[in-house]
Amino acid sequence: MNELENTATAASHHLYPLISDLGLILMTAGVAILLFKKIKQPLVLGYLIAGFLAGPYFTLFPSVKDVQNVEVWAEIGVIILLFSLGLEFSFKKLMKVGGTASITAMVQIFSMVFLGYWCGQLMGWSSMDSIFLGVILSISSTTIILRAFDELGVKGQKFAGIVFGALIVEDIVAILMMVLLSTIAVSQQFSGMELFESVLKLLFFLILWFVGGIFFIPTLLKKAKNLLSDETLLIVSLALCLMMVILATMAGFSPALGAFIMGSIIAETTKAERIEHLVKPVKDLFGAVFFVSVGMLINPSTLAEYAVPVIVITLLTVFGKTLSSTVGTLISGQPLKQSVQTGMSLAQIGEFSFIIATLGMTLGVTSNFLYPIVVAVSAISTFTTPFMIKLSIPVANMLERRLPKKWTKAIDSYSSSSQTIKATSNWVLFLRSSIIQIIIYSVIIIAIILLSSRVVLPLVNGFQWANVAVAVLTLLFISPFLWALSFRKVAPTAYEELKKERKFLGPIKIVNIIRILFTLFFIGLLLNSFFSNFIAFTALVIFAVAYMVFPKRLQTLYDRIENRFMQNLNDRENTEASKSKRELSPWDAHMTTFEISAESNIVGKPLHQLELREKIGINIAAIKRGNITINVPNRNEQIYPNDILYIIGTDRQVEKFKTYLQQSFVAVPENNAETVLKNFELKNEDFIGKTIRESQLREKTDGLVVGIEREGRRMMNPESHVVLEKDDIIWIVGDKKKMNSITLNAS
Known part of the structure; x- marks a missing residue:
């Protein structure tokens, strides 16, 4: 105690x-x-x-x-x-x-x-x-x-x-x-x-x-x-x-x-x-x-x-x-x-x-x-x-005034010439890619060999045929990288262009031979780490022949490894790009309000006669008339004095509409409680393969499909006969409650 x-x-x-x-x-x-x-x-x-x-x-x-x-x-x-x-x-x-x-x-x-x-x-x-x-x-x-x-x-x-x-x-x-x-x-x-x-x-x-x-x-x-x-x-x-x-x-x-x-x-x-x-x-x-x-x-x-x-x-x-x-x-x-x-x-x-x-x-x-x-x-x-x-x-301005004119002119001339875009030659691109590839694969291969010989082998050293087993397993692990080091094409476009010029055929062969020599050196290093010189040389010949026989399997295995690495390396950028596509309105489109004065040239005209979508590219998402809000008005709806139009368009389209109105107004970005612009990534099998008309998205959302983004291509104001495809990003303006009730993202 x-x-x-x-x-x-x-x-x-x-x-x-x-x-x-x-x-x-x-x-x-x-x-x-x-x-x-x-x-x-x-x-x-x-x-x-x-x-x-x-x-x-x-x-x-x-x-x-x-x-x-x-x-x-x-x-x-x-x-x-x-x-x-x-x-x-x-x-x-x-x-x-x-x-x-x-x-x-x-x-x-x-x-x-x-x-x-x-x-x-x-x-x-x-x-x-x-x-x-x-x-x-x-x-x-x-x-x-x-x-x-x-x-x-x-x-x-x-x-x-x-x-x-x-x-x-x-x-x-x-x-x-x-x-x-x-x-x-x-x-x-x-x-x-x-x-x-x-x-x-x-x-x-x-x-x-x-x-x-x-x-x-x-x-x-x-x-x-x-x-x-x-x-x-x-x-x-x-x-x-x-x-x-x-x-x-x-x-x-x-x-x-x-x-x-x-x-x-x-x-x-x-x-x-x-x-x-x-x-x-x-x-x-x-x-x-x-x-x-x-x-x-x-x-x-x-x-x-x-x-x-x-x-x-x-x-x-x-x-x-x-x-x-x-x-x-x-x-x-x-x-x-x-x-x-x-x-x-x-x-x-x-x-x-x-x-x-x-x-x-x-x-x-x-x-x-x-x-x-x-x-x-x-x-x-x-x-x-x-x-x-x-x-x-102020210091920079003072130097420009105080320095001799010859100096300032020389600096400006040097700056202009230095900022001229210089194309990298195909040979430099090919050589640089080859050096980077040799360095990276050499590091990976050496690391695996050292790990096997200094860590794995001592753990199993008391067992019969331990050297052979560890050597074979190590060779299997490094074989995709050995194949890539010796045979994988680097900078393919530059390589094909260089092959057309006879003066580069010799240097290309020398680079390829160096890569193969590195491969043979690493195979010899591996075998020498586990066996005597004679056995290592004999095994080197056998492995070299076997190595030449199965290139396609090695290439397939390496491609899988490389694809996994590149996917992981670029995953963050790809995710952020995809996220930005979903969260940011495409084409810089946004919702803006316009109050129509009694003197405006569009007062008393129906929407189909104005052809605002065809002429300017904008969409009228809603019309607020006193206490009444008309969501996604039909083509026969007329414009009256003091109407507030909810317009969807890009900055350029909004400016064109401003000029078209020929009147002063205040344009204020607004998120209407009833009518909103929203995007969906199409995953639901019920909509895939149907046209916009067949999908009845207009009726189900009391809205309008104003844009579709497909594999990086953008379709503004798509026609009703356009067929919807899986993974389309669909932009709809319509009633907020109804759009929240439909499910396009999942089946």
Whole structure:
């Protein structure tokens, strides 16, 4: 009994600081949020100040008792932050980032890494401190820029698109640099070969995790969709995140990388937005703890001691990033004004800088003064960011006036020529596709061989014929990819065009031979992993012959695998496109009201005489006459003074009708309580194969079929003899209650 009481007492003493520290952190963070929202400043700054107030260097308020516990919470915060960032990232976004954003980001990153390292060396810092400073200064803050763009209302401008693209590139480069910094920190030397190996290792695992994740995870989520409540989906998504964190750690990478990768994989699924919404409260909680923990490390005495470095690094950040980003954007072929706007928007550091600085402290390779300096520079540059964005246009105008005319003309000429669309040659397209195919299939094949030889084989090593069984199974698994590597056509259109030109026949044969040699090499690698050289060579010949005999079966199997992968990869985009077709009115059609004056030229005329549908393309959904509403009026209905017409049409058609009326009116979009415009996806067998007249949709809905969308083609105002087909999207205007009572979506 005494032992139990002692255990309970010890547990309570251990638990108390954890709860009290977390409570103190959240209370100070809550006050900071309210205050900084009131004064319209970034919340990150509020968290930093809250951390300083709760930290050990500010004694007027209660301080955190157990810093180690807070550090654990902060590490979890980094993982959740990177997972959320991955959910917003998506590798497909990176592939769609244009050359402008990529060039801008790379010029800025290389420039700031060099300037940061050079600045650290001039101030007498160690090499590791200088390297980390350069990397820290090279990454801009997505959070701060998004907030500033929202407040200034510039998100729709062209330069904002360049900035967002540059931020995507910076995020993935930051992940890469974290891996390289970890390698440098462990080896304590700058071996080019080790860095090259680290890059290859990172690329290998990135391709493997992404391809494997896209193939399995969307399928898992779709199969279990009926079981995934909000609670279950949140737990499953966080479990997947932590699983990838474990895999990344086992592979020798940082936990943050694993979280980011899993987030980017889930970003390609149809559940991405829902998961992002569910994870947001968790991210906000742990993100607040992380930023507060950063603020706890602010030491006023250290900042006073290093006031000069803080000022120097701040000036270097603001002006160095502005100049390097502007130059990078100019090099990419953008005009001077947009280049200056882009450069002045990227002039700050933020959340990734904290994560990289935390990495240096965790590895024990950076000095204690670097972290508070980074926090101070981030705080100052956060305040300057909105002002820099506001001043970008005046600065650009001033440069256009002050720069020599030769310079401005040269910039305009270069920009015009750079933005000319250049067609990619068939040979470049074929060669690039072949290289990508070789890399991806090589990664998959090597991964399966390593998994079999190092994991599966040791598990069954004691059984007779274990080597043969595992080797055969492994070959079966990799055979579709071996076939694709050696025989699958890449860029078929470009390939057929190249075959017509004799000068490309030789290079094409060389590329195809290289692919076959890679295939033979991997078969030999597999067999050599399980057998002696002689047996491996003999088996290689046998397998090569068998491999040539069954190409169609291998092709069929590979096509199934590829189709599943491409379906999962494009599922989110296809779903969103389909959803937009159902939720948005086609042809930009919408319902608008017109009040007809007594002087109008259409007063007293019946609808069939006006021919509004034939001449202008609009449909009259209803006529409101005093307290009476005539839904879908017939062709003999006349127009009277002060009638309110409910018109369905596009913006262009509405403008034509406005001109036709030759009168002033107020057009107001309205959702009539009785008459509505609604769409249905036709699934009901009772309507499929019938004409619009035979379906009696007009009678059943007291309405009118105003449009049909079929396989991407749109039919406006279809005739009554048009036959309805399965999966047609039918747009009907009619009585709301009657339309709700019919079922077109299911039988």
